[in-house]
Amino acid sequence: xxxxxxxSAARQRGAMPLRGRSYMAFALTPDPPIADWLExxxxxxxxxxxxxxxxxxxxxxxxxxxxxxxxxxxxxxxxTRGVRIMGLEGVAAEKLGPGLPxxxxxxxxxxxxxxxxxxxxxxxxxxxxxxxxxxxxVRSGQAIFHPDGxxxxxxxxxxxxxxxxxGSIHIYxxxxxxxxxxxxxxxxxxIFCQHLEAELLAIDGYYRxxxxxxxxxxxxxxxxxxANETLFIAEIDR
Amino acid sequence: xxxxxxxxxxxxxxxxxTSTAALxxxxxxxxxxxxxxxxxxxxxxxxxxxxxxxxxxxxxxNVVQGVAxxxxxxxxxxxxxxxxxxxxxxxxxxxxxxxxxxxxxxxxLRSRFDWVxxxxxxxxxxxxxxxxxxxxxxVIVTNPEVSSVRDSDRIIGLLDSKTEKAERGxxxxxxxxxARFDPGRAARGEMLNIQDVLEILSIPLLGVIPESEEVLRxxxxxxxxxxxxxxxxxxxxxxxxARRLAGEEIEMLIPTEKQGLFAKIFGRRAA
Numbered sequence: 001x002x003x004x005x006x007x008s009a010a011r012q013r014g015a016m017p018l019r020g021r022s023y024m025a026f027a028l029t030p031d032p033p034i035a036d037w038l039e040x041x042x043x044x045x046x047x048x049x050x051x052x053x054x055x056x057x058x059x060x061x062x063x064x065x066x067x068x069x070x071x072x073x074x075x076x077x078x079x080t081r082g083v084r085i086m087g088l089e090g091v092a093a094e095k096l097g098p099g100l101p102x103x104x105x106x107x108x109x110x111x112x113x114x115x116x117x118x119x120x121x122x123x124x125x126x127x128x129x130x131x132x133x134x135x136x137x138v139r140s141g142q143a144i145f146h147p148d149g150x151x152x153x154x155x156x157x158x159x160x161x162x163x164x165x166x167g168s169i170h171i172y173x174x175x176x177x178x179x180x181x182x183x184x185x186x187x188x189x190x191i192f193c194q195h196l197e198a199e200l201l202a203i204d205g206y207y208r209x210x211x212x213x214x215x216x217x218x219x220x221x222x223x224x225x226x227a228n229e230t231l232f233i234a235e236i237d238r
Numbered sequence: 239x240x241x242x243x244x245x246x247x248x249x250x251x252x253x254x255x256t257s258t259a260a261l262x263x264x265x266x267x268x269x270x271x272x273x274x275x276x277x278x279x280x281x282x283x284x285x286x287x288x289x290x291x292x293x294x295x296x297x298x299x300n301v302v303q304g305v306a307x308x309x310x311x312x313x314x315x316x317x318x319x320x321x322x323x324x325x326x327x328x329x330x331x332x333x334x335x336x337x338x339x340x341x342x343x344x345x346x347l348r349s350r351f352d353w354v355x356x357x358x359x360x361x362x363x364x365x366x367x368x369x370x371x372x373x374x375x376x377v378i379v380t381n382p383e384v385s386s387v388r389d390s391d392r393i394i395g396l397l398d399s400k401t402e403k404a405e406r407g408x409x410x411x412x413x414x415x416x417a418r419f420d421p422g423r424a425a426r427g428e429m430l431n432i433q434d435v436l437e438i439l440s441i442p443l444l445g446v447i448p449e450s451e452e453v454l455r456x457x458x459x460x461x462x463x464x465x466x467x468x469x470x471x472x473x474x475x476x477x478x479x480a481r482r483l484a485g486e487e488i489e490m491l492i493p494t495e496k497q498g499l500f501a502k503i504f505g506r507r508a509a
Contacts, residue, residue: 136398137440139391139392139394139395139398140388140389140391140392140395141362141391141392141395141396142395142399155440156438156440158388158391158392158395158438159384159388159391159438160388160391160392161391161395174437174438176438
């Protein structure tokens with residue numbers, strides 16, 4: 001086990017703030033012959049499959065002598081076993097081509113339990129269909145993309161702007177741009193807007209452009225829903 | 239420290255340069271120290287509208303690159319002594335402008351002038367984003383027609399995301415200047431009316447400039463309309479807009495069909 005320092009780079013040229021940060025990672029140390037070592041790893045993984053999934057692993061090559069191609073091969077072999085290598089240790093820098101993970105150094109040993117606890121992959125939680133609230137207007141050229149749930153826009157959605165939601169879309173201003181609801185296959189999603197001047201409405205891929213919209217609905221508060229593979233649009237009765 | 243204003247629109251030909259010159263001259267006439275900065279590298283026009291094209295020696299890029307000092311590049315207006323121009327380069331490429339260089343020049347200008355008015359190039363590329371990058375407030379010039387209004391909407395989105403102020407989490411104040419407004423055509427439905435434009439863009443109105451041949455005449459004379467055509471309707475509209483920009487409360491007048499007559503925005507439905 002070792003500790004690895006990684007530099008995290010943030011945007012902007014020139015004034016780029018570079019911050020160091022250290023992380024805990026597992027270190028795998030293959031010993032020759034590699035084929036036997038891989039077999040041993042396989043045997044161990046049969047007992048604890050998925051152990052390395054989502055965990056940072058550093059490959060310590062100090063015990064073996066490998067060519068650049070062999071390193072690449074080993075990394076891809078590990079990849080097929082669900083082990084993703086984030087860095088290499090104990091190998092000459094010249095051997096590292098652009099396709100290989102970067103060289104890390106200065107690692108310190110750490111107890112395996114500590115790192116297993118720290119790097120515990122977060123369990124895939126049941127994500128509630130979180131809704132997204134947009135308090136301003138969505139301007140032309142902007143896109144609101146929220147594949148996980150509903151989107152509510154308090155302002156207007158400008159011509160040339162788009163709102164894409166996995167769930168339903170609620171627009172309290174004027175909808176002049178595009179609204180696409182239920183994009184992740186949710187046919188029960190709906191689109192609501194206070195004032196319809198939309199360029200396009202779509203639910204789960206079924207769409208209507210401005211041309212196909214009933215002129216009577218222009219400027220009206222409407223809802224759109226999907227039934228029998230047809231997109232219906234009607235004024236909201238108040 | 240002075241205030242940095244970007245005059246921008248997205249669409250070309252809507253009156254950014256004319257408005258920059260007119261607002262700059264109007265603020266200078268009010269006694270403020272003003273510099274108008276041309277960001278339209280490669281297609282500079284502000285020098286022509288200001289009538290200073292034959293006095294350009296150094297330009298913005300020279301200053302950004304440290305070839306010339308700011309004081310060497312600034313051109314003082316011959317009519318208003320508190321009005322200055324920082325011209326753009328006509329021969330260079332806008333890639334010569336760097337973010338840090340612009341930041342430095344804007345900082346310098348801000349410490350010397352009450353108002354730094356940046357004339358943005360059209361479009362949403364590098365030149366336009368650099369012009370708005372360090373602004374405190376924005377004047378969005380729009381013509382009452384759909385393409386111009388949609389482009390302005392796009393620019394407002396950029397002002398709220400790509401500027402230094404937006405990245406700090408602050409909100410940039412925005413002012414809408416409707417230029418080339420023809421009351422007759424608006425009344426006949428051949429143009430969007432003021433209410434439509436305001437409804438779509440939903441930012442406060444700074445002024446409505448009537449379409450007028452006076453504006454073209456002034457440009458060709460090389461003088462901001464607020465200097466050479468002071469009695470004309472557009473000059474009045476620009477003067478009022480400049481006063482509002484400076485924080486004065488001035489009643490908004492919308493040009494009506496009868497030339498020279500004005501109606502109150504909420505009194506009679508003008509447009």
